[in-house]
Amino acid sequence: MNSARIREIEMPFDDVGSGAGIILLHGYPFDSSMWREQIDFLSAQGNRVVAPDLCGLGETKAASEISTMEDMARDVAALMDKLEIDRAVVCGLSMGGYVALEFVHLFPSRVRALILAGTRAPADNEPEKQVREQQARRMLTEGMNFVADATLRKLLAPRTLTEKLEVVAHVREMILRSDPQGAAAAQRGMAVRRNYSDDLASINVPTLVIVGREDPIRPVADAEFMHDRIRNSSLQIIEDAAHMTNMEQPEIFNRALLRFIGAHNEPA
Numbered sequence: 376m377n378s379a380r381i382r383e384i385e386m387p388f389d390d391v392g393s394g395a396g397i398i399l400l401h402g403y404p405f406d407s408s409m410w411r412e413q414i415d416f417l418s419a420q421g422n423r424v425v426a427p428d429l430c431g432l433g434e435t436k437a438a439s440e441i442s443t444m445e446d447m448a449r450d451v452a453a454l455m456d457k458l459e460i461d462r463a464v465v466c467g468l469s470m471g472g473y474v475a476l477e478f479v480h481l482f483p484s485r486v487r488a489l490i491l492a493g494t495r496a497p498a499d500n501e502p503e504k505q506v507r508e509q510q511a512r513r514m515l516t517e518g519m520n521f522v523a524d525a526t527l528r529k530l531l532a533p534r535t536l537t538e539k540l541e542v543v544a545h546v547r548e549m550i551l552r553s554d555p556q557g558a559a560a561a562q563r564g565m566a567v568r569r570n571y572s573d574d575l576a577s578i579n580v581p582t583l584v585i586v587g588r589e590d591p592i593r594p595v596a597d598a599e600f601m602h603d604r605i606r607n608s609s610l611q612i613i614e615d616a617a618h619m620t621n622m623e624q625p626e627i628f629n630r631a632l633l634r635f636i637g638a639h640n641e642p643a
């Protein structure tokens with residue numbers, strides 16, 4: 376893994392292949408390793424794939440007690456500057472999707488195309504914010520075990536849980552190795568994120584919305600909401616997948632990305 380110093384913090388990232396840039400933004404509480412299948416596949420298909428560990432997650436330390444989506448989006452822009460990537464396809468899953476929505480709002484000219492997977496546009500309501508705060512406090516006192524126990528069954532479809540044990544193990548490992556301070560900071564950052572619903576009509580780049588048919592966390596209705604409002608968007612619903620579509624059904628996810636990116640190619 377490479378590393379860049381951003382806001383005085385070391386940010387490790389994968390940077391594999393050459394060609395047009397694709398930035399992959401992971402979900403919470405995960406890290407860039409969730410994109411392994413996409414990094415291998417898309418780089419072999421002639422793309423430059425960059426996947427950072429976002430602030431407070433993976434190997435990147437949190438910069439403060441709250442990691443906002445805006446902080447993370449600005450970190451991504453700073454990383455692109457360092458890598459001399461002016462414009463890229465930006466793909467985010469769940470929390471990474473919030474960061475992608477923030478990024479396209481802040482830096483529209485740097486986005487060639489957008490991929491929003493397992494995410495949603497509206498902000499949290501008050502009860503959702505309270506749950507995040509309770510979870511943040513609990514992580515800081517108890518660590519990450521309870522998160523793995525409570526969420527695996529929502530993150531993964533029944534078929535993944537019984538038939539893809541290496542995916543189950545990988546998701547569990549990512550949760551357990553997350554730094555509780557960094558995970559709590561990301562939870563607090565998500566709690567204060569903006570409502571992106573009003574931004575959707577002004578997104579001016581080709582957009583692919585992806586959702587797992589069985590995702591209870593960010594269900595199909597959330598994806599349809601974005602697809603209905605983003606003018607130049609298409610929707611892909613992935614069967615036999617819940618929240619972690621790219622890990623649960625990598626072949627389908629990869630083919631969808633390749634088709635979409637190929638249709639919106641421009642020189643590196």
Ligand code: MLT
Pocket residue numbers: 401402403404468469470471565592618
């Ligand atoms: C994620 O997978 O990134 C989270 O489920 C996002 C969230 O908690 O809103």
